[in-house]
Amino acid sequence: MKAIRDSYADTLVELANEYDFYVMDADLAKATKTITFKKAFPDRFIEMGIAEANMYGYAAGIATCGMPVFASTFSAFAAGRAYDQIRNSIAYPHNHVIIAATHGGILVGGDGGSHQCLEDIALMRAIPEMTVLCPCDDAETRACVKAALLHDGPVYLRLGRSEVPSLFEHVAFEIGKGNVLRDGKDVAIIAVGEVVYRAAKAAEFLAGEGVEAAVISMASIKPIDQEMIRYYAQKTGHVLTVEDHNVQGGLGGAVSEVLARCCPTPMAMLGSQDRFGRSGDPEELAKLYGIDPQSIADSAMRLLDR
Amino acid sequence: MPTMEEIRQLKATALQLRRDALTALYHAGSGHPGGAMSMTEILTVLYFKEMNIRPEQPDWADRDRFVLSKGHACPTYYAALARRGYFDVEVLNTLRKADSILQGHPDMGKTPGVDMSTGSLGQGLSAAAGMALYAKKQGKDFRVYCILGDGECAEGQIWEAAMSAAHFGLNNLVAFLDANHLQIDGRVDDVMNIYPMDEKFRAFGWTVLETDGHSIPQLIHAVELAKCSDKPVFILCHTTKGKGVSFMEDRADWHGAAVTKDVLDRAMAELDGKERV
Structure with missing residues (x-):
């Protein structure tokens, strides 16, 4: 059993040895697990504080310089709160930012309806030319994170919070394939x-x-x-x-x-x-x-x- | 210090950018003349004096960057890019037409020289700060310039960006406020008073400079002074909406009014008159 958010963070650390990118968070690094990356690569982690709109704007600006960015927070504060920044600063100009959002859906549990984003897939799917990924286990998450990094353009990556069993031993994941x-x-x-x-x-x-x-x-x-x-x-x-x-x-x-x-x-x-x-x-x-x-x-x- | 001849040439360039923009707006049949006119001298100083750029290589990695946060004012921006050699001047008159590289609001994917797409107000400063932070982290010495409208500073994201730029010590970032005091619905003070902006930005941890936004020597002086700051720099530029065309000056109506043939002829006659003086 392993939480998808942990698989995400572990994959970032692995990929960082081979690829150049930054990771950002908006004061939720302990929850999204980007703290794992922060510990391994402090110089490549950017803490943005509780200001999601600004974080996605910064991510876009950095991406215009040719540097991909994984920018994480909860789904409600990414797809919801920062929708317009994702639409206009990231997706419309085709900037390579991976909006890696955790805590989507009711399985968040105790935090309740304010934090259980039930519309992020719909919002992100409706943005033209946006790629939307939502992996189910450790192997698929690893493959999705890498595919998102190698993809040319914006990606919304929805990542689960709770622990899930490994379903696939190995996934030949490809964007556009089930x-x-x-x-x-x-x-x-x-x-x-x-x-x-x-x-x-x-x-x-x-x-x-x-x-x-x-x-x-x-x-x-x-x-x-x-x-x-x-x-x-x-x-x-x-x-x-x-x-x-x-x-x-x-x-x-x-x-x-x-x-x-x-x-x-x-x-x-x-x-x-x-x-x-x-x-x-x-x-x-x-x-x-x-x-x-x-x-x-x-x-x-x-x-x-x- | 710029020479008298240099200043004379820059003034002539500013006049040309106004002519180009109004002509493009006439061909477009819609657009935003007022705010394009008020920032003309700022653009002139950046693109024809200060910025380290290579028009023949728009994506040069070490170039200075520019973000027009008040994206609707793009006609003079496009004129500056064309006159600087990023694309042919004739292209200006395709503004807002289908298949044109010149969109109604700046689009980095379509227009050579545009460093960031803007249009939804309040977002440009965050992107500009992101570029400046990238330069800091990568040890690059390029500088990032951004023009803000005063009306758009009612957007909360501007203040998130202001706070963070000081937090990260982005002294390679300069934000100009095109303080023309007008927005679509009227005077900024009446619609939603954002002033005093100098005190606000100072309180947010920026170096604050103040200048006549239509004075080329003063703007050059401010941009040079900004290079000595250890903090991000906010330049409060006192400007007049519609500057250069008497019947457009300080009139909110000219924020987004169409430039008809009659308007263009009268405006060009005035601008031609200024050149002879």
Whole structure:
């Protein structure tokens, strides 16, 4: 078990030996884990204080000089508070800034709805030419962080807070490609981030009921893997999306946009059903919002009308 | 010290930038003349006297940088870039047209010489400070200049940037305030009073200088003085919106009014008259 935010920080330290870049934070280095990088490379870490708009402006200015920047804070204060700076100073001029945001979604737990950003994927996905990534485990996170660094242009990287099991031993991650965790012919469960392992558990429950569920980690939310979505929609005839995010504009929205264009397929979308989050134990909240393994399995059964 | 001849030439350049900008605005059919006119001398001093740049190599890594935080005032900025040789002067009259390299607000991806895209007010100083911090961390000695509008200083991000630039000791950063005291809805004092700006920036830890923003010798003196500061430098430039065209001067209406043929003819006649004096 390892938290995705820790995988992020460890990867930054590894990459720093080979590549030149800066890391910034807005007084949340202990929570986003960029403190790990700060300890290893103090001269390449920039503390910006509690001023996210200014941080993303600085990041853009540094990036214009040819230096990539990872700028971290919580999702709500990146995609939310600094939306206009990300749009106008980073994305529109195509500056190579990686907006690496932790604490998205209800799995944040106790901090409650103010901090549980349920719309960051939607906001970032709607910005033209923005790349949006959300990895599910250690291996995928390592691959995503490296891909974001080598990518030419802005990237929004959504990073989970809680500990998750390793799902992939090795990931040949590519922006625009999904990763198949489990093959299946009855239903395709497409998930992102910390809920992917819950979807994998759901698939085990479903196997016990004689249902073969495919499980896909769609870490590359934008550009999304249209070919893979089409393939599994046609193969299984049933698509279930799972995300710790509002289904409106999130992964559910993104997958349905693909299916509506290529092959309309019965779908169910799990995640926040247009409701804000609340304080609570993450596992308890997962059940309340229907993204725990049992709820995912139950939804799949309903989708299959069994 | 600049020679009299040098100052005479810089004044002529400022006049030319005004003519170029108004002509471009006439061809565009829309845009922002008032704030473009008020910062003309600041641009002239930066691009034709002070900045260490290579127009034939716009992305030269060690160049001085410029960020126009009040991006809407770009017509005189584009004129300065064209007259400095970044692109052909004829291109100025494609301003705001589809397929033009000259967008309604500065776009670093489209226009050679533009160091940062701006337009959403209040963001330029943070980017400029980021460039200055990069220079410090990399041991490079390039300088970064930024022009702020006074109206845009109502944006909170300006003050986040001001605080952080002093915190990082960015004495390679110079911010000019184009203090023309007018914004779209009226006088800055009435819309949202941001003054006194000298006291505010001093309190934020900057060196504060004050000058006539239309006096080329005074501006040169201020920019030279700024090089001796151990803190970021704020130059409060007293300016007149619409400067150079009598019927545009100190009138909020000319923030974003179209330059028609009649307006252009009258304005050019005035500017031509100034040249003969």
